[in-house]
Amino acid sequence: MENLSRRKLIRNLCITVAALPVLAQMQMAVAADLPQLDENDPTGKALGYKHDTTKVDAAKYPKHTAEQMCKNCKLVQGEPKDWMPCQLFPGKAVNAKGWCAGYVVKA
Numbered sequence: 001m002e003n004l005s006r007r008k009l010i011r012n013l014c015i016t017v018a019a020l021p022v023l024a025q026m027q028m029a030v031a032a033d034l035p036q037l038d039e040n041d042p043t044g045k046a047l048g049y050k051h052d053t054t055k056v057d058a059a060k061y062p063k064h065t066a067e068q069m070c071k072n073c074k075l076v077q078g079e080p081k082d083w084m085p086c087q088l089f090p091g092k093a094v095n096a097k098g099w100c101a102g103y104v105v106k107a
């Protein structure tokens with residue numbers, strides 16, 4: 001009985017380990033397929049989101065600098081690429097060179 005449980009445990013462990021790369025690929029595919037955030041999205045607009053950080057309204061956001069971009073924001077997720085998920089905009093991808101007022105510098 002104990003051998004059977006151990007065998008079952010080892011088999012389940014092997015299945016789980018074998019599935020990890022597949023799950024990681026699926027997660028990356030989901031992130032890659034996210035629709036791009038529209039600059040006219042109500043939340044994006046409220047936070048002054050722009051696909052290009054150099055286009056941010058300097059009068060409205062005087063603390064913004066051109067070096068602040070989504071790609072170096074603490075709230076962006078996943079591997080660095082042109083469009084990435086952001087914690088502030090679930091289900092959407094933001095531009096790596098974009099910016100919004102929710103910017104938090106990566107430590």
Ligand code: SF4
Nearest residue numbers: 070073086100102103
């Ligand atoms: Fe970009 Fe950060 Fe704003 Fe998200 S919170 S849109 S990553 S600047």
